[in-house]
Amino acid sequence: MESWRSTPRVFWAVFSAPSFWLVAFFLIPLSLIWAYSFGEKTGIIDIAVTGTLDNYIRAFEPVYLQIFTKSLWIATLSTLICLAVGLPVALTIVYAPPKAKPWLLLLVILPFWTNLLIRTYALIAVLRTRGYVNFGLEWLYDQASWLFQIVGLGGLGAAILGERFEPVEILYNNGAVLIGLVYVHLPFMVLPLYAALERLDRSYLEASLDLGAGQFQTFWRVIVPLAMPGIVSGLIITFIPTLGSFLTPDLLGGPDSTMIANIIERQFKSANDWPFGSALSFMLMYLTFGALALRAFLGRGRSSGLEA
Amino acid sequence: MTDAIIEIADISKAFPGGVRAVDAVSLSIREGEFFALLGPSGCGKTTLLRMIAGFETPTEGAIRIDGVDMAGTAPNRRPVNMVFQSYAVFPHMSVAENVAYGLKMDGVAKPEMARRVEDALALVRLDGFDGRKPDQLSGGQRQRVALARALVKRPRVLLLDEPLSALDAKLREAMQLELVNLQKSVGITFVVVTHDQDEALSMADRIAVMETGQVRQLAPPAELYEHPNSRFVAEFIGKMNVIEATASDGVLTGPGLGVIARAPDLGDGPASVALRPEKIRLNMAPTPALGKDEAEIEGTVTTVSYHGAESHIYVDAGEGVLLSATVQNAERDAAHRVKRGDRARLCWRLADALVLKE
Ligand SMILES: Nc1ncnc2c1ncn2[C@@H]1O[C@H](COP(=O)(O)OP(=O)(O)OP(=O)(O)O)[C@@H](O)[C@H]1O
Ligand SMILES: [Mg+2]
Numbered sequence: 186m187e188s189w190r191s192t193p194r195v196f197w198a199v200f201s202a203p204s205f206w207l208v209a210f211f212l213i214p215l216s217l218i219w220a221y222s223f224g225e226k227t228g229i230i231d232i233a234v235t236g237t238l239d240n241y242i243r244a245f246e247p248v249y250l251q252i253f254t255k256s257l258w259i260a261t262l263s264t265l266i267c268l269a270v271g272l273p274v275a276l277t278i279v280y281a282p283p284k285a286k287p288w289l290l291l292l293v294i295l296p297f298w299t300n301l302l303i304r305t306y307a308l309i310a311v312l313r314t315r316g317y318v319n320f321g322l323e324w325l326y327d328q329a330s331w332l333f334q335i336v337g338l339g340g341l342g343a344a345i346l347g348e349r350f351e352p353v354e355i356l357y358n359n360g361a362v363l364i365g366l367v368y369v370h371l372p373f374m375v376l377p378l379y380a381a382l383e384r385l386d387r388s389y390l391e392a393s394l395d396l397g398a399g400q401f402q403t404f405w406r407v408i409v410p411l412a413m414p415g416i417v418s419g420l421i422i423t424f425i426p427t428l429g430s431f432l433t434p435d436l437l438g439g440p441d442s443t444m445i446a447n448i449i450e451r452q453f454k455s456a457n458d459w460p461f462g463s464a465l466s467f468m469l470m471y472l473t474f475g476a477l478a479l480r481a482f483l484g485r486g487r488s489s490g491l492e493a
Numbered sequence: 494m495t496d497a498i499i500e501i502a503d504i505s506k507a508f509p510g511g512v513r514a515v516d517a518v519s520l521s522i523r524e525g526e527f528f529a530l531l532g533p534s535g536c537g538k539t540t541l542l543r544m545i546a547g548f549e550t551p552t553e554g555a556i557r558i559d560g561v562d563m564a565g566t567a568p569n570r571r572p573v574n575m576v577f578q579s580y581a582v583f584p585h586m587s588v589a590e591n592v593a594y595g596l597k598m599d600g601v602a603k604p605e606m607a608r609r610v611e612d613a614l615a616l617v618r619l620d621g622f623d624g625r626k627p628d629q630l631s632g633g634q635r636q637r638v639a640l641a642r643a644l645v646k647r648p649r650v651l652l653l654d655e656p657l658s659a660l661d662a663k664l665r666e667a668m669q670l671e672l673v674n675l676q677k678s679v680g681i682t683f684v685v686v687t688h689d690q691d692e693a694l695s696m697a698d699r700i701a702v703m704e705t706g707q708v709r710q711l712a713p714p715a716e717l718y719e720h721p722n723s724r725f726v727a728e729f730i731g732k733m734n735v736i737e738a739t740a741s742d743g744v745l746t747g748p749g750l751g752v753i754a755r756a757p758d759l760g761d762g763p764a765s766v767a768l769r770p771e772k773i774r775l776n777m778a779p780t781p782a783l784g785k786d787e788a789e790i791e792g793t794v795t796t797v798s799y800h801g802a803e804s805h806i807y808v809d810a811g812e813g814v815l816l817s818a819t820v821q822n823a824e825r826d827a828a829h830r831v832k833r834g835d836r837a838r839l840c841w842r843l844a845d846a847l848v849l850k851e
Contacts, residue, residue, distance in 0.1 A: 386579065388577045389581050389583060391568070394569045395546060395568050396569070396574065396598055396642065396643075397569045398569060399569060399598075
């Protein structure tokens with residue numbers, strides 16, 4: 186760092202291209218959208234930035250507020266499910282034999298290398314009425330009713346299990362959205378948790394066991410508190426993209442599964458209301474900033490206790 | 494003496510990859526003693542200690558504590574507690590919470606817990622530190638917390654892995670004394686792992702010297718120092734001059750040195766003679782009357798290394814024999830009398846020379 190500072194020419198040679206890229210394709214478009222959010226539509230494609238707050242006021246209309254709240258709920262819930270699933274997964278990887286570790290990590294990262302759309306359609310194939318989950322359930326149904334037949338209780342079997350196998354409707358509702366969001370965002374949770382747990386000094390766990398604590402006590406009283414920075418990171422890194430998802434609710438959800446990002450997409454496409462879409466986008470941004478600020482705040486409060 | 498509290502029978506530990514960290518070690522540790530495991534880095538001390546604590550499973554052999562075989566007993570169910578090399582004081586808990594942790598796990602009632610925590614903190618002279626967080630403590634204080642946290646559980650045996658290695662020299666010396674006093678006052682058996690022979694000699698009742706996974710010698714400090722059973726132990730404990738000598742007719746002669754030791758039972762052939770530097774006298778002038786049971790050699794002073802209370806004088810006696818003698822600086826400015834390049838005579842009692850058969 187020091188040497189870069191003392192030789193500004195090298196610094197510019199290395200950083201001018203990325204800086205230009207960042208400014209041209211990220212900061213400028215973002216500023217434009219931000220400006221639009223204070224604008225009005227004056228024609229099919231014309232927007233006048235008038236400084237109006239109408240778009241933001243409209244964003245607080247009950248319809249949108251309700252979708253915001255619902256999105257927050259779904260994002261929160263799927264983030265928490267990710268945590269509940271991700272923590273054991275991360276622990277398993279940390280304590281796996283050294284040779285298995287890179288392979289297990291690869292399994293977690295692998296979905297990142299596959300297109301989201303493909304993964305989502307694959308999930309549909311698994312969850313739909315004639316999908317693998319239902320095939321599995323049907324197989325179980327057949328086995329169970331066959332068992333009842335064998336013991337001569339076919340009638341009782343039919344009474345308990347039903348006359349015919351009824352496929353379970355998993356797709357196109359809020360549950361499916363939740364499953365999809367957890368599936369897509371699990372790696373975002375597992376990786377920071379893994380990093381935090383991997384850093385954790387084993388002697389803390391051994392000290393806890395040595396002092397008479399069982400595995401369960403050690404988990405709650407030592408591992409979780411010491412991994413808290415990783416848990417907070419994981420929660421936030423998972424929560425932010427979950428809140429902004431639009432593909433998953435679009436493809437897996439039912440009519441009432443719309444999330445805020447779907448509304449935003451609609452504004453930019455079918456509704457052709459860029460100013461309102463921009464305002465909604467920035468509402469989402471402000472929420473994200475809020476979450477990040479919360480992490481910084483929590484991080485500051487805790488970091489003192491977690492060194493050493 | 495009292496009964497064995499820990500019996501280690503023929504224990505081995507092979508790590509995946511083929512390292513035999515501990516190799517057929519048998520020893521017993523007596524109730525109430527201060528026992529040290531001493532050896533160079535990588536000799537398997539920590540592994541042996543961790544097997545006693547239950548963090549490593551022996552590949553072969555058995556460990557009995559109080560006569561009970563510990564195979565299959567989890568660490569949290571063994572009547573031993575451990576002080577970790579890194580102390581492992583929980584950073585998210587206060588000093589008092591750290592010390593109370595083990596009692597809480599045992600389901601000790603609140604009032605008794607408070608009393609015992611207070612006593613334990615007083616024992617390690619940390620009264621008044623209850624509310625502090627570990628990052629507000631010095632290294633020495635953190636170590637006391639680790640000690641208190643283990644002692645408060647009143648274990649049958651306290652295992653300490655290099656307890657003093659993270660402390661600076663001054664503090665280490667003070668803590669050595671303190672640990673010994675603490676051990677005598679609580680009466681708990683201590684097993685200390687260390688690679689510092691000075692520390693082991695000054696603290697332990699008995700020391701097991703280990704090398705490459707095996708115990709080379711197990712003896713009280715003075716016996717270990719004065720009667721090492723091998724060249725390894727001789728050179729590992731304290732400073733030692735070793736001269737390659739030849740034995741014939743019960744006397745050993747050094748290369749061009751004359752008789753330097755006596756060993757009536759030793760067969761003829763090459764042997765090593767070991768001499769502690771402090772057992773060698775340094776004379777600048779020829780000795781008026783050399784005793785019959787003494788040896789003397791002459792050489793040139795090559796180095797004088799000054800250590801305050803004493804100086805180490807290195808003398809080259811020719812034929813590749815380099816000896817060091819320790820001289821007490823009993824008088825002020827005495828050290829200046831010996832200079833590099835001086836001729837000097839070294840003499841010692843033949844009985845003080847140790848013959849090592851390898
Ligand atoms: N988990 C492990 N897997 C493989 N080899 C190990 C493991 N733990 C220790 N070893 C090896 O076993 C040998 C003994 O290790 P140990 O930690 O017991 O040594 P030590 O005497 O405590 O050394 P030090 O004084 O450096 O702490 C070393 O060669 C080490 O590399
Ligand atoms: Mg060690």
